[in-house]
Amino acid sequence: MLLLLFWNVFSFLVYGLDKGKARKGIYRISEKKLLLITYFFGGVGAYIGAYFFHHKTRKWYFQIAFIAGVILDLALFYIIWSWR
Template sequence: MSLSFILLLYLLLWNLLVFITYGADKLKAKRGVWRISEKLLLIESYVLGGLGAYLAGLVFHHKTRKWYFRLAWYLGLLGDVIVIYLVWRI
């Protein structure tokens, strides 16, 4: 396996984890139980989890009204695109 493949795989797995985290928080919100902190959700989005967070927002309709979450998703998506571009050039 090449280094670029491994890096892209890690990026994909990280975004899957972010997607699952958002889904878990939405489920907890529906049940009215302890929630995942907004701080953690935002950090996950900023740290190359923009794709997973954005897709989770679309699928689960979670955190879509808060402008700062949408900003975090877009910045995270930008980071994802930059990393993919850089890895592609290796």
């Protein structure tokens, strides 16, 4: 459960880092990496980070990734919680 929390905090921070890089016009984190972080159990952190930093919220494929990532997070949380 802590690993899931850590990964979502990491996901949130990565979106903030990429937004900061975008503002400065320097080398950025690829969209592919951002999407992978979102899909692989970082959905909640990515969703919160994207809306907090106003980053990647208009692209339709990121909106789908946020929804899918949150669903995967909730499913994993349920599985972990039910095994206790």
